[in-house]
Every structure is written in C-alpha cells, then in structure tokens.
Amino acid sequence: SGTVRLTDVVEGITLQEERNKVTGVIERKITASRMGKKNPRISIEGKDKKINFPLPIDTILMVENGEDVEPGDVLAKIGREAGGTKDITGGLPRIAELFEARKPRNPAIISEFEGIVSLETSPKGLIEVVVRNEETNQVKQYSIPQGKHLVVYEGDHVGVGEALTDGAIDPHDVLRVKGEKEAQEFLLNAIQEVYRLQGVTINDRHIEVIVRQMLGNVKILDAGDTHFLKGEVMSRASWLRENAKMKAAGKRLADAETILLGISKASLASESFISAASFQETTKVLTDAAITGQVDELAGLKENVIVGHLIPAGTGISARQIAQEFEQKRKETGEK
Structure with a gap:
C-alpha cells in the first residue's frame, strides 16, 4: 500500500482526455510528449520503499495524483493494440521470418548479462533500463525508444538474453549474447510454438536438420x-x-x-557450386565459381544426383570409399 505520485503527467502535453467510442466513457490516455523530454511514470510511495512504473504511450490512467492505493488496485491499463497479441506475429509469416533469419520489424531489446534492473531517465527524456551485476561489476544501459513497452520493472532480476521490452526476440541477438547452442534451442522452440498453436505436431528432428544448416x-x-x-x-x-x-x-x-x-x-x-546453382541465382553462382576457379568435390547428395552419380549414402558410400582408397594408393605408388 502507498500513495500515488504522478511524474511528467501533464494535461495537454503527456495526458489527454478522450471519449471511448464503444463505452462512451471519458478516458485519460498517455500521449507522446511534443516537448521531447517528458517521461510519464507512476511512483508508489510506501512507508519504507518507493516503486516506479513507467507509463507507455496509449496507456489509460486509472488513478489520481495523491490517491491512496492498496495491493491489487489497478493503476493503469495498456490497450490491446499497445500490448500486442501473438496472432499478429504468429502463423506462417512468423515461420517465414524465423526460417529466413530476418530481423523482426519491432524487435525486443534483450539483456546481455544477468543482473538487477533499475530505471532511469536520460537527458533526452527517454527511459533507460540499467542492468547491474554486482558479482562481475558489469553495468549496461539500454535506451528505450518512445512507444516501446517495458516488460521489466525496478528491482527485477533478469537473466542472459531475457527480454526487457515487448516485441519478437531477434535470433541474431540470441546467437550473439547466448551462443550457438542457445540459438539453436531458441529457433527450434519458436518454430514449434507456432506449429503447436495451429494444432500441427512435427517431430523436432525435422526442424533440427534445417536449423543445423542455418548455423x-x-x-x-x-x-x-x-x-x-x-x-x-x-x-x-x-x-x-x-x-x-x-x-x-x-x-x-x-x-x-x-x-x-x-x-x-x-x-x-554451399561448398558445392553445382548445388548452389540448382537452387537460385544460377548465372551469378556459376559466374562467381568460374571467376574464383572453384572445384566441386561432389561430396553432397544434391550435386551427385545432378551429374548422375551414386549418392554418398548406403551402397554409394562404400563405392566412394573404394575409389578414394584406390586413388590414395595410386598417389603413394606414383602410378598413372
């Protein structure tokens, strides 16, 4: 329990009253500051501590300055459009985004190391999330653009790669921060999550084969x-x-x-220019191969099918091994 203190919530600048088209009720909504240096937030002042809650754009304010609140009271509401739903980024577009390793349109900002969150305000009026690790003395500041919604608050503990804001996590960031193995698990789980939401069951091994090629x-x-x-x-x-x-x-x-x-x-x-040329950009691939003098060892399945050889699998493996052993002996003896 405590008392509400509103900071940088100024009517006409960061706060506007609008009538809800559905209910007809007048709502007080947080808007983008034209001044550029206003950072609306709610502070709850208790007996022994103070807790801050940032107010993103389009948040509907439910309390007044100086009002006494108890645990469980609603301070503000974030609209559905602001909060976002999984359906927007779900489905086949999300699958294509993951398989093509594209950067999301609205990527989440993730923590680069484990630590405790504190919220500050930059001179430009932006919210800054500061992550501190007392054991390693690491400190990192993340400037949050206007319109981004925080998913962490003052005093929260965050792990490596944990999201600080809403939005889809970029797999490139996961690879950079957490490493190759974690990136593989992230891609596998993210792809499977979309299929599960559609009621489709796919064995992990099929996706693992694709992810292995991507990395x-x-x-x-x-x-x-x-x-x-x-x-x-x-x-x-x-x-x-x-x-x-x-x-x-x-x-x-x-x-x-x-x-x-x-x-x-x-x-x-691909190492094989024949395999790459059979996929797309055939002219470019063959031109580059000719300019750089590439040699195709025909080590994979696709290129062997194209030239009409046995594939390097099953009986094709033994035939290839016999040929390699013969070639090795010929080189050792100097025979032609």
Whole structure:
C-alpha cells in the first residue's frame, strides 16, 4: 500500500482526455510528449520503499495524483493494440521470418548479462533500463525508444538474453549474447510454438536438420596463416579442414565466429557450386565459381544426383570409399 505520485503527467502535453467510442466513457490516455523530454511514470510511495512504473504511450490512467492505493488496485491499463497479441506475429509469416533469419520489424531489446534492473531517465527524456551485476561489476544501459513497452520493472532480476521490452526476440541477438547452442534451442522452440498453436505436431528432428544448416557457416575474424580473407563467409567444414592443415604444419590458425543465415542464403553458401546453382541465382553462382576457379568435390547428395552419380549414402558410400582408397594408393605408388 502507498500513495500515488504522478511524474511528467501533464494535461495537454503527456495526458489527454478522450471519449471511448464503444463505452462512451471519458478516458485519460498517455500521449507522446511534443516537448521531447517528458517521461510519464507512476511512483508508489510506501512507508519504507518507493516503486516506479513507467507509463507507455496509449496507456489509460486509472488513478489520481495523491490517491491512496492498496495491493491489487489497478493503476493503469495498456490497450490491446499497445500490448500486442501473438496472432499478429504468429502463423506462417512468423515461420517465414524465423526460417529466413530476418530481423523482426519491432524487435525486443534483450539483456546481455544477468543482473538487477533499475530505471532511469536520460537527458533526452527517454527511459533507460540499467542492468547491474554486482558479482562481475558489469553495468549496461539500454535506451528505450518512445512507444516501446517495458516488460521489466525496478528491482527485477533478469537473466542472459531475457527480454526487457515487448516485441519478437531477434535470433541474431540470441546467437550473439547466448551462443550457438542457445540459438539453436531458441529457433527450434519458436518454430514449434507456432506449429503447436495451429494444432500441427512435427517431430523436432525435422526442424533440427534445417536449423543445423542455418548455423553451419562461419565468418572469418582473423585469417591467421590461411588463404582466407577477414570477413569471408564459408562453411564450417572448410574452416575446420583448413585449420587442421595449418595445425599440422605448425602455422597460425584462422579464427571465426558462427553466423546465422536464412535457408535461402545458407543454400547459396554451399561448398558445392553445382548445388548452389540448382537452387537460385544460377548465372551469378556459376559466374562467381568460374571467376574464383572453384572445384566441386561432389561430396553432397544434391550435386551427385545432378551429374548422375551414386549418392554418398548406403551402397554409394562404400563405392566412394573404394575409389578414394584406390586413388590414395595410386598417389603413394606414383602410378598413372
């Protein structure tokens, strides 16, 4: 229990009275400040502590300044449009957004480390969420744009990658903050959630195969003694293979980070230019392959089907192994 104190709630500037078209009742609604430096919020002053609640735009105010409130009393209401619903971002558009690894239109801001939340106001009048970790002495400020709705409050404990505002979480942010494994789990759960809402049951393994391909490429951070270029994107297999050669020769290894690609870009980033050309942008893929002098080892299924060879699976594996062993022996003996 405590007393209500309204801060930066000024009638005509951040507060307007509007008549509800459905009920006919006059409502007091929070609006965007033309001054630019107003940050409407409610403070509840109790006997031993003070709690702050930010008031987003379009919030309907239900209390007066100086009013006494008890636990459970309604302070304000956030409209359905402001709060958002899962149906807006759900369904097939959300599936396409996840599989193509697109950044959401209204992404949520997530915490980069574990800590306690405190709310402050910037000189520009924006709400700033400050996350502090007392154990590691990490402090990070997140400026919240006007119109964004907070889902955390003063004194809340947040974990790594936890959302601070409403909106869809960007999988790229999850990969950057929490790592590859957590990004895989996030994508799997987010995709399955949409299908479950539609009443469709899909075994995890089918989605896991796709997610594995989406996270199967790396970006070079330091080329070391390899022939790679900084910023080059390639398959993880190529990077590991080249690093194994450098390690055997006692040279510096290339450093890389995992990147998330949508299924279209991941297909074009295939090691096999025949496989990539069969998907889309055929002319561009074949032109790039010719300019850079690429060699297709025909290691995958798709490229072998295209050229009419046995696929590298089942009996095709044993046939390939026999051919490789024969080639290895021929090289060792120097036969032609």
